[in-house]
Amino acid sequence: MQAIDQALETFGLSRFRPGQRDVIEAIMAGRDTMCIMPTGGGKSLCYQLPATILDGVTIVISPLIALMKDQVDALTDLNIPATFINSSLPADQQRARIESLVRGEFKMVYVAPERLRSAGFLRAIADVKISLLAVDEAHCISQWGHDFRPDYARLGRFRERIGNPQTVAMTATATQIVRDDICQILQLRDPASFVSGFARPNLSLRVECPNSNSEKDHRLIEFLQQTDGAGIVYATTRKNCEHVVELLQGQLDRRLEYYHAGMTHEERLRVQENFMSGRTPIVVATNAFGMGIDKSDLRFVLHYNIPGSLEAYYQEVGRAGRDGKPSVCLLLYSYQDRFIHEFFIENSYPPKETVRDLYQFLSSYDQNPVEITLQQIKEQMNLSIGTHGIANCEILLEKAGAIERLDSQENMAGIRIDSPLPTLVDLVPREATARRKVLTTLEKLVGPLRGDLVMFHPQWLTQKLDMKWDNIARHIKSLAELKQIEYVPPFRGRAIHVKDPSKPFAKLEIDFVELNRRRKAEMERLERVIQFATTRRCRQVDILEYFGDPNREKCGMCDRCGHRLPLSQMIKVIPQKPAVAPPNMASWNEAAIGYAIQVALSGVVRTRGRAGKILIAQMLVGSNNKKLATGGLSQLSTFGLLRQLKQSEVGDLLDFLISLGYIKKFETAKFRPVLQIAPSSEQAMKGNFDLELSKQIPADLAQTLSTKLAGKQPRRLPSDSAPGPTTLNQPRHSLSVPEKSPENLNTMTAPPQSKTPSPSAIQTLEKSTPFDASSHDKPMDSPQPSPAIPPVVKSTVIRRDGSHDSPMRPNYYWTWKLLSDGYPAELVAQMRSITIPALFDHLARASENQLLVDPSWLLTESELQQLNRWAGQQTKAQLQPTIHLISPPISREKVMLFLQLREH
Numbered sequence: 001m002q003a004i005d006q007a008l009e010t011f012g013l014s015r016f017r018p019g020q021r022d023v024i025e026a027i028m029a030g031r032d033t034m035c036i037m038p039t040g041g042g043k044s045l046c047y048q049l050p051a052t053i054l055d056g057v058t059i060v061i062s063p064l065i066a067l068m069k070d071q072v073d074a075l076t077d078l079n080i081p082a083t084f085i086n087s088s089l090p091a092d093q094q095r096a097r098i099e100s101l102v103r104g105e106f107k108m109v110y111v112a113p114e115r116l117r118s119a120g121f122l123r124a125i126a127d128v129k130i131s132l133l134a135v136d137e138a139h140c141i142s143q144w145g146h147d148f149r150p151d152y153a154r155l156g157r158f159r160e161r162i163g164n165p166q167t168v169a170m171t172a173t174a175t176q177i178v179r180d181d182i183c184q185i186l187q188l189r190d191p192a193s194f195v196s197g198f199a200r201p202n203l204s205l206r207v208e209c210p211n212s213n214s215e216k217d218h219r220l221i222e223f224l225q226q227t228d229g230a231g232i233v234y235a236t237t238r239k240n241c242e243h244v245v246e247l248l249q250g251q252l253d254r255r256l257e258y259y260h261a262g263m264t265h266e267e268r269l270r271v272q273e274n275f276m277s278g279r280t281p282i283v284v285a286t287n288a289f290g291m292g293i294d295k296s297d298l299r300f301v302l303h304y305n306i307p308g309s310l311e312a313y314y315q316e317v318g319r320a321g322r323d324g325k326p327s328v329c330l331l332l333y334s335y336q337d338r339f340i341h342e343f344f345i346e347n348s349y350p351p352k353e354t355v356r357d358l359y360q361f362l363s364s365y366d367q368n369p370v371e372i373t374l375q376q377i378k379e380q381m382n383l384s385i386g387t388h389g390i391a392n393c394e395i396l397l398e399k400a401g402a403i404e405r406l407d408s409q410e411n412m413a414g415i416r417i418d419s420p421l422p423t424l425v426d427l428v429p430r431e432a433t434a435r436r437k438v439l440t441t442l443e444k445l446v447g448p449l450r451g452d453l454v455m456f457h458p459q460w461l462t463q464k465l466d467m468k469w470d471n472i473a474r475h476i477k478s479l480a481e482l483k484q485i486e487y488v489p490p491f492r493g494r495a496i497h498v499k500d501p502s503k504p505f506a507k508l509e510i511d512f513v514e515l516n517r518r519r520k521a522e523m524e525r526l527e528r529v530i531q532f533a534t535t536r537r538c539r540q541v542d543i544l545e546y547f548g549d550p551n552r553e554k555c556g557m558c559d560r561c562g563h564r565l566p567l568s569q570m571i572k573v574i575p576q577k578p579a580v581a582p583p584n585m586a587s588w589n590e591a592a593i594g595y596a597i598q599v600a601l602s603g604v605v606r607t608r609g610r611a612g613k614i615l616i617a618q619m620l621v622g623s624n625n626k627k628l629a630t631g632g633l634s635q636l637s638t639f640g641l642l643r644q645l646k647q648s649e650v651g652d653l654l655d656f657l658i659s660l661g662y663i664k665k666f667e668t669a670k671f672r673p674v675l676q677i678a679p680s681s682e683q684a685m686k687g688n689f690d691l692e693l694s695k696q697i698p699a700d701l702a703q704t705l706s707t708k709l710a711g712k713q714p715r716r717l718p719s720d721s722a723p724g725p726t727t728l729n730q731p732r733h734s735l736s737v738p739e740k741s742p743e744n745l746n747t748m749t750a751p752p753q754s755k756t757p758s759p760s761a762i763q764t765l766e767k768s769t770p771f772d773a774s775s776h777d778k779p780m781d782s783p784q785p786s787p788a789i790p791p792v793v794k795s796t797v798i799r800r801d802g803s804h805d806s807p808m809r810p811n812y813y814w815t816w817k818l819l820s821d822g823y824p825a826e827l828v829a830q831m832r833s834i835t836i837p838a839l840f841d842h843l844a845r846a847s848e849n850q851l852l853v854d855p856s857w858l859l860t861e862s863e864l865q866q867l868n869r870w871a872g873q874q875t876k877a878q879l880q881p882t883i884h885l886i887s888p889p890i891s892r893e894k895v896m897l898f899l900q901l902r903e904h
Contacts, residue, residue, distance in 0.1 A: 003028075003053050004021070004024055004025070004028065004049065004053075007049050007052050007053055008049065010049075010052060010078060010080065011045065011048070011049065011078060012078065013045075016042075016045075017041060017042040017045075018041075018196060019037060019041065019194060019196030020041075020042050020045055020046055022194055022196070023035045023037075023046040023168075023192075023194050024045075024046055024049055024050055026192040026194070027046070027047065027050045027132070027166070027168055028050055028053070030166060031166070031190070031191065031192045032166060032167050032168070032186075032188040032189050032190070032191040032192070033167075033168040033169070033191055033192045033193075033194070034138075034168075034169050034179065034182065034183065034188065034191045034192070034193045034194070035168060035169070035170045035171075035194050036171060036172070036173070036179075036193075036194065036195040036196075037170070037172065037194070037195075037196060038172050038173075038198050038200070038314065038315070038318050041172075041196070043136070043170045043171075043172070044071065044136075044170075046168070046170065047060065047132065047134035047168050047170065048075065048080075048108065050132060051107050051108050051131070051132060051134075052080060052107055054131035054132055055129070055131060056128075056129035056130060056131030056132075057101065057104070057106055057107060057108070057109060057128060057129065057130055057131065058107065058108045058109070058130075058131060058132040058133075058134055059108075059109055059111060059125075059130055059132075059133050059134070060108060060109065060110045060111070060134045060136060061111060061112075061113055061116075061133070061134065061135045061136060061152075061155065062110050062111070062112065062136045062137070063112065063113065063136070063137050063140055063152075065084075065086050065087075065088050065112065067136075068084040068086060068110040068112075069084060070294070071084075071110060072084050072108075072110060075108065080107060080108070081105060081106045081107050081108075082106055082107060082108040082109070082110070083097050083100070083101070083106050083108075083109055083110070084097075084109070084110035084111070085097050085098065085101075085109060085110070085111050085115060085121075086110075086111065086112045086115065087112070087114075097109075098120075098121065098124045098125075099124075101124070101125065101128060102124055102125070102127070102128060104128075104129075112151075113140075113151035113152050113154070113155065114151050116151065116154065116155070116158040117151065117154075117449070117452065117454075117455075122161065122162075122447065122448050122449065123447050123448065125162065126448070130162055130163070130165045131165065131166070132165060132166050132167070132168065133159060133162075133165045133166070133167045133168075134167075134168050134170065135155060135167065135168070135169045135170065135186065136170050136171075137170070137171055138169035138170055138171040138182050139171045139173065139178050139182070140152040141155060141169070141181060141182045141185050141186065142178045142181035142182060142185070155185065155186060156184075156185045156186050156187050159186060159187065160187070161448060164187070167186055167188060169182050169183075169186060169188070169191075172315045172318070173309075173311035173312070173314065173315050179193075195547065195548065198314070198543070198544055198547045198549045199540065199544060199549065199551070199552070199555075200317075200318060200321070200540075201540075201555055201557065202321045202324055202325060202326050202327060202557070203317060203318075203320060203321055203326075203327055203328075203329050203540075203557065204326065204327070204328045204329065204557040204558060204559075205317065205329050205331075205539040205540060205543075205555075205557070205558040205559070206328065206329065206330045206331070206539075206558065206559040207330075207331045207333050207532075207533050207534075207539070207559065208330065208331070208332055208333070209332075209333050209334070209533075210332055210334060213334075216304070216332050216334060217247055219332060220233070220244065220247070220248075220302070220304060220332065221247070221248065221251050223300075223302060223330055224248065224251070224252055224282070224302075225251065225252065227299065227300050227328065228299065229281070229297070229298070229299030229300065230275075230278065230281040230282065230295065230297060230298050230299060231281070231282055231298050231299055231300035231301060231302065231320065232282070232283055232284075232285060232289070232298065232300075232301050232302070232316070232319060232320075233282065233283070233284040233285070233301075233302045233303075233304055234284075234285060234286070234287065234301065234302070234303045234304065234305070234307070234316055235284060235285070235286060235304040235305055236286065236304075236305040236306075236307075236337065236340045236341070237286065237305075237340065238260040238261070238262045238286060240304060240305060241258040241259070241260050241284045241285060241286060242258055244258070244284045244304055245257065245258045245284050248284075252282070254281045254282055255279065255280050255281065255282070256280065256281070256282035256283065256284060257271050257274065257275075257280050257282075257283055257284070258271075258283070258284045258285065259271045259272070259283050259284070259285040259286070259288065259289040260285060260286045260288055260289075261286065261288045268288075268289075271283060272289070275295070276295055284304075287307070287312060287316070294322070295319070295322075296322040296323040297322075297323055297325075298319055298320045298321065298322070298327060299320065299321070299325075299327050299328070300320060300327060300328045300329065300330070301316060301317045301319060301320045301327075301329045301330075302329075302330045302331075302332070303316070303317075303329075303330070303331040303332065304332055305332075305334075305337045305340065306331065306333055306334075306337045306338065306341070306529050306530070306533060307529060308341045308344065308345075308522075308525070308526055308529070309522075309525040309526065309528070309529060310525070310528055310529055310532060310543060310546050311525075313331075313529060313532070314543055314547075317329035326557070331533060333530075333533040333534075335530075335673075338526060338530060341526050342523070342526070343386075344388065345519060345522045345523060345526065346385070346389070346519075347385050347386055347388045347389030347392060348388075348389070348392050348519070348522065349392070349515050349516070349518065349519035349522070350385060350389050350392055350393050350396070352510075352512045354383065354385060354389070354393060355393045355396055355397065355505075355510065356505045357381065358377070358381070358390065358393045358394070358397070359397055359402060359403075359505050359508070360505065361377070361380075361381055362397075362403065362496055362498050362501075363498050363501040363502075363503075364501075365498070365501075368497060368498055368501065369406055369488055369489070369491050369495035369496055369497040369498075370495060370496045370497075370498065371491050371494070371495045372494075372495075372496070373494060374387035374390045374391055375387055377390050378390060394496065396510055396515075397508070397510075399510075400508040400509050400510050401499065401508075401509075402498070402499060402500075402503065402508050403496050403497060403498050403499060404453055404488075404496070404497040404499065405494075405496055406453075406455070406488065406491065406494070406495040406496065406497055411457070411458065411490045411491070412455045412456065412457055412458075412490060412491065413455070413456060413457075413458055413476075413487070413488055413489055413490040413491075414453045414454065414455045414456070414487070414488035414497070415442050415445070415446065415453070415454055415456070415476070415485070415486070415487055415488070416446075416451070416452065416453045416454070416485070416486040416487075416488075417442065417443060417446050417450055417451075417484060417485055418450060418451045418484055418485075418486070419450065419484040420450075421484075423440075423443060424439060424443070424482065424484055424485070425439055425440055425443075427482060427484075428479070434467070434471070434475060435475045435478060435479060437465065438465065438467075438472060438475045438476060438479065439479055441461065441464055441465060442476075442479075445461075453486070453488065453497075458472070458473075458490055473489070486499070527664075527665065528546065530665070531658055531659055531665075532546075534655050534658065534659070535560065535655065535656075535658075535659035536560060536652055536655050536656040536659055536697075536698045536701060537560060537656070537659050537696050537697075537698065538554040538555055538558055538560050538561050539555070539558040539559070539560055540552070540554070540555035540557070540558055541553070541554055541555070541696070542659065560698060587703065587706065588702050588703065588706045589705070589706035589707075589709070589710055590706075591712065591713050592705055592706050592708075592709035592710055592711070592712050593697065593702055593705045593706060593709075594713075595709055595712035595713055596642060596645075596653055596705045596709055596712075597653070597657065597684055598684065598685060599620065599638055599641045599642055600620065600642070600650070600653050600654060600657060601657065601662060601663070601677060601681050601684055601685045602638050602685060602827070603616055603619060603620050603636070603638040603641075604616060604654075604663055604675050604676065604677050605677050605685070605824075605826065605827055606636045606637070606638055606824070606826075607619070607633065607636075607674075607675070608826070609666065609674055609675070609676040610631070610674060611631070611633065611674060611675065612673055612674050612675060613651060613654050613655075613673075613675055614647075614651070615627065615628065615631070615633065616650075616654065616675060617647045617648075617650040617651045617654060618633075618647055619633040619634070619636060619638065619639055620638060620639075620640070620641060620642040620645075620650050621640065621642055621643050621645055621646070621647050621650055622639055622640025622643040623647065637824075642709075644708040644709055645704070645705075645708055645709070649701070649704055649705075649708075652698070652701050653701065653705070654675070656697060656698065656701060657681075658675075660696070661678055661680050662677070662678055662680060662681035662684055663675050663676070663677060663678060663681070664676050664677075664678045685827065810845075810849075811842070812841075812842035812843075812845040812846050813846065813851070815828060815834070815839055815842035815843065815846070816842065816843060816846040816851050816853065819843070819853075819857045820854075820857075825839060825857065825858055840858070840894070840896070840897045843857075843858070843897060843901075844896075844897055844901075847901050853901055855897075855898060855901055858894060858897065859894060859898065863894070864898075867895065867898050
């Protein structure tokens with residue numbers, strides 16, 4: 001569009017950044033738009049440029065006063081008529097700018113979300129032509145976003161009141177849950193959605209893992225002493241911010257200050273201005289610092305603690321290197337840091353019982369509104385959660401319509417008129433002239449804000465009516481007896497208005513099932529950050545994969561790509577190609593790599609979620625650690641199968657599989673994470689590597705496995721094709737496991753595509769097969785199927801009596817087939833998505849149909865000896881009543897199967 005290109009020149013630009021033109025064209029086409037663009041990607045231009053072309057005014061909802069001023073100053077310098085209206089301006093200046101807005105003198109007006117509660121502002125813009133509503137930092141709309149503000153959640157109602165103008169929502173990061181909330185609350189109509197520009201090739205992403213707090217502090221000092229320029233140090237808590245500043249005092253030749261939400265507005269503003277002007281090159285801050293920070297020459301971002309999500313991490317590191325020059329982003333990762341975030345998550349999603357107790361506590365107060373602080377609530381109720389958790393309980397109650405959290409205003413009162421009638425005066429007796437006069441004035445005050453609680457100063461009403469406040473208050477209380485009117489008496493500071501104290505908690509609409517689901521999602525996001533910190537892959541690739549960017553390649557700049565140049569050398573040149581030589585893939589032995597992956601995954605399966613990374617690595621290399629023998633791990637078939645490797649090398653392999661999502665970390669006790677297999681690893685355990693692992697596996701790890709495991713081959717399931725070499729880049733044809741057939745379907749055709757077991761199936765398996773190190777567990781590379789079974793020829797199986805089976809296979813056949821090929825029972829049950837009892841039943845039916853079943857597939861040698869001694873020469877009928885004598889040392893299902901096999 002020619003108009004777009006011409007408008008670009010107005011901003012002094014010659015070309016768009018990646019993704020900008022697409023967003024602008026969608027806006028110019030009249031579509032509601034959702035734009036997810038990383039920090040520094042140029043989101044502001046996406047609504048500013050259309051605003052200069054569209055006929056009318058663009059209202060920009062922005063959360064930070066300082067950001068508004070910076071944006072307006074920049075636009076004014078470009079001769080674009082823009083202004084802001086917020087509480088930092090005196091009343092006369094606010095009034096003058098509103099009048100100019102009404103006269104059409106501005107193309108853009110920035111306002112805070114709180115401004116939308118002003119009846120005067122809404123009345124003033126009632127006749128203004130609003131061409132576009134732009135919501136910046138739109139994640140604030142959702143209470144599940146990064147920085148929930150109640151007035152953001154009311155934007156949908158505001159948008160409706162001003163005629164539902166075309167709307168664009170902008171943010172740097174948003175999960176799918178947050179995106180859904182934004183669209184729902186704003187009521188966007190079929191929005192065009194854009195997610196773009198996540199690659200930051202000039203950032204060197206690095207992670208270090210100090211073993212202690214003192215080591216972390218030492219590394220922090222060392223990094224800042226070696227790294228010149230301005231930057232941000234992020235810490236999780238206010239206490240850590242202050243600790244870091246105190247630690248660094250006298251250690252650096254640059255000034256630094258801390259910034260967190262516990263400081264006054266004036267203090268935070270001073271720190272921000274010092275940082276932007278360069279007087280303070282380094283700021284140590286919580287995540288409260290950074291929204292709207294547009295300082296192009298930041299040379300580093302250091303995370304003293306891990307952030308709570310990859311979205312937060314990438315938004316924060318994205319503030320470095322906006323000038324395109326190389327910058328370093330260092331994360332000091334300690335596993336203990338996760339517990340801070342777990343505490344925050346637990347407080348963000350409080351349990352039902354706590355929310356109920358708080359509601360009953362507030363409802364029982366004599367006064368209403370309740371003037372009480374969060375700390376006072378915590379102390380009086382003796383709660384274990386923090387004040388942050390109490391605030392979130394209040395948010396839930398407010399969203400359910402049970403309470404209203406009133407702003408910290410000195411001695412303000414509130415009135416709500418909720419009625420479609422143009423006036424309620426006719427509901428008041430004619431002789432009550434004073435009361436009717438009060439109501440008329442209140443209706444003018446509320447104006448178009450019917451249904452909202454409108455705050456006012458009692459002094460304003462006394463001057464307006466020329467009456468004493470005591471008389472006015474008496475009349476208002478009388479008016480509040482009407483069900484359409486609600487009155488909140490004046491209060492001094494923070495207060496909570498309980499709307500109907502008599503309403504029982506059970507009647508409130510709070511979806512605790514959904515809250516628990518979202519709490520779990522937050523925990524998974526935290527786990528994903530830890531996965532990023534421990535990945536063996538290129539860190540840029542890992543992040544771009546998370547955000548769904550299809551154009552992801554190794555950056556050549558991160559520590560995993562081998563780039564460890566000091567910052568002083570990095571600044572000399574921006575590498576146009578990876579800084580390290582490409583790996584020599586020709587020397588890789590893909591069969592050996594496949595073998596290592598399959599053995600490692602199988603080792604995790606066999607520990608059944610009872611061991612951590614270190615113990616599993618020791619088991620796989622055949623360590624003589626006594627813990628392995630005590631826990632039965634030395635008896636597993638995978639014990640020592642990777643003895644050619646060092647324990648640290650196996651640890652790197654496990655980290656790589658964790659980064660792929662094949663293995664999951666779970667914490668059963670504090671500081672004791674264990675490993676469990678993920679459903680997505682099923683094909684890899686079979687020997688099918690359909691991912692392009694050669695592009696993901698670290699070169700040094702691939703070379704190590706290739707060299708030390710040369711000659712090893714991954715275990716393949718039999719197929720009707722001739723054996724061929726294992727490749728990491730192409731999927732191999734192998735025996736597929738059929739999906740469950742309907743109950744009335746007794747046979748199946750040739751096996752269809754395999755079905756990945758569901759998490760619930762895996763959980764069922766884990767519950768039905770408790771950890772028992774003595775259970776049968778054949779090595780993967782040397783299965784021992786029964787010698788009585790002739791080799792399988794294509795899709796026909798030869799029975800014991802010499803007869804041939806047809807190509808049609810019953811469901812139990814595939815269970816028998818996997819076991820006969822040497823796969824352990826628990827793995828077969830997982831692959832087939834069945835329980836262990838169902839697996840026993842399949843084998844019994846296989847035996848009934850003359851398929852030879854080897855008892856050692858399910859029973860250990862000691863179990864077989866015990867059962868044989870017990871059974872002797874007696875018949876099954878004679879043994880049946882005495883099963884209890886052998887069970888539960890051996891499960892009843894195993895005993896029954898043994899007897900059935902013995903009979904056959």
